[in-house]
Amino acid sequence: MIKFDKVSKAYPDGTVAVDKLDLECPTGKITALVGPSGCGKTTSLRMINRLIEPTSGTISLDGESTSGMDPALLRRRIGYVIQHAGLFPHRTIVDNIATMPRLLGKSKKESRSRAMELLETVGLAANFADRYPWQLSGGQQQRVGVARALAADPSFMLMDEPFSAVDPVVRGQLQDEFLRLQQEIGKTIIIVTHDIDEALKLGDQVVVLRTGGILAQAATPLELLTQPADEFVADFVGRDRGYRSLGFATLDGSLPTAPEPIAHLGDTAESARGATSDTWLLVVDSGGKPLGWVEPARLTGIIRPDDLNLSGTVANSNGTMRALLDAALSAPSKRGVVVDDHGELIGTVTAHAAVDAIEAADLVSAGVGAR
Numbered sequence: 001m002i003k004f005d006k007v008s009k010a011y012p013d014g015t016v017a018v019d020k021l022d023l024e025c026p027t028g029k030i031t032a033l034v035g036p037s038g039c040g041k042t043t044s045l046r047m048i049n050r051l052i053e054p055t056s057g058t059i060s061l062d063g064e065s066t067s068g069m070d071p072a073l074l075r076r077r078i079g080y081v082i083q084h085a086g087l088f089p090h091r092t093i094v095d096n097i098a099t100m101p102r103l104l105g106k107s108k109k110e111s112r113s114r115a116m117e118l119l120e121t122v123g124l125a126a127n128f129a130d131r132y133p134w135q136l137s138g139g140q141q142q143r144v145g146v147a148r149a150l151a152a153d154p155s156f157m158l159m160d161e162p163f164s165a166v167d168p169v170v171r172g173q174l175q176d177e178f179l180r181l182q183q184e185i186g187k188t189i190i191i192v193t194h195d196i197d198e199a200l201k202l203g204d205q206v207v208v209l210r211t212g213g214i215l216a217q218a219a220t221p222l223e224l225l226t227q228p229a230d231e232f233v234a235d236f237v238g239r240d241r242g243y244r245s246l247g248f249a250t251l252d253g254s255l256p257t258a259p260e261p262i263a264h265l266g267d268t269a270e271s272a273r274g275a276t277s278d279t280w281l282l283v284v285d286s287g288g289k290p291l292g293w294v295e296p297a298r299l300t301g302i303i304r305p306d307d308l309n310l311s312g313t314v315a316n317s318n319g320t321m322r323a324l325l326d327a328a329l330s331a332p333s334k335r336g337v338v339v340d341d342h343g344e345l346i347g348t349v350t351a352h353a354a355v356d357a358i359e360a361a362d363l364v365s366a367g368v369g370a371r
């Protein structure tokens with residue numbers, strides 16, 4: 001655990017960047033630090049690895065105060081990833097990643113083989129190893145930055161706006177990969193971001209700071225959306241809070257799914273018309289996976305792929321309430337398709353039934369993170 005105990009930082013010019021911060025960042029979890037520009041996020045992060053010294057208060061790692069530790073040794077226990085990756089421009093990718101193992105006295109061969117493993121871990125092909133940073137895209141450089149931070153197998157990782165220098169699509173991919181990676185590595189991570197959606201997506205715990213480095217609220221994403229501590233947090237979390245909170249509430253399996261008539265590609269128009277009295281009929285493949293909807297009345301021959309209406313999204317029965325509602329609203333039949341973990345059809349749910357399930361779940365008083 002990383003713990004802040006009444007930690008303050010006043011810069012020599014008198015700016016109070018962080019003010020008596022009390023915070024616990026749990027072991028093996030991601031804490032996302034978020035807040036408006038200049039609220040002290042970076043200062044808070046850099047006090048952990050002592051790139052900035054606190055003016056007062058104590059920061060401890062697993063119960064041990066950092067103030068008595070040798071800063072160089074402390075930094076070896078903590079991976080650090082910054083915006084734009086901060087790679088050494090004149091070193092190859094593999095040498096960049098191997099920096100820490102080399103510093104720790106590992107042989108060149110051992111360090112290289114560890115670096116090659118990590119390259120794969122972060123989703124880069126082996127042929128990137130001997131390239132230089134300028135030969136990589138921004139997103140690829142960020143991956144290398146993460147690999148480099150992981151090279152010494154630190155228990156703690158500090159990440160300062162690690163995904164903000166890339167376009168939104170790549171950012172989304174990097175975030176997804178990062179969450180997958182964290183499932184495997186289970187590090188204690190603090191990530192700084194100014195983007196509340198990124199904080200809500202990545203954080204097990206989201207910490208909102210206000211200007212002057214004052215803690216506004218530390219909570220799970222669902223709590224933050226359903227129970228903002230005050231107007232500042234409510235404004236910062238933003239619009240559509242109620243709807244967005246559904247993205248953090250999982251379905252409990254007791255969904256009121258109704259059985260849905262089905263057809264298959266190649267079925268005749270007559271059999272399709274006989275299968276349902278409704279305007280829309282769901283088509284599944286031979287494994288029971290939904291493919292799309294057809295209108296039996298408009299079929300002229302057998303059901304072909306071109307006949308399928310693909311507008312409906314599909315909700316997993318273990319997915320989120322947001323996905324369920326979206327499935328219901330996006331289906332042309334207005335019946336949301338629900339599948340199991342293998343993607344096979346369980347049944348359908350109307351928007352009405354989805355809202356009933358949401359109301360029954362009582363998100364506000366549940367108030368616990370779904371992840």
Ligand SMILES: Nc1ncnc2c1ncn2[C@@H]1O[C@H](COP(=O)(O)OP(=O)(O)OP(=O)(O)O)[C@@H](O)[C@H]1O
Nearest residue numbers: 011013015017036037038039040041042043044194
């Ligand atoms: N070396 C310094 N000397 C004086 N003031 C500083 C120094 N570094 C930062 N500050 C001030 O401390 C406050 C907090 O800065 P910090 O960089 O921690 O904020 P931040 O939340 O990370 O901001 P951003 O999101 O814009 O990166 C700001 O008012 C900033 O101007």
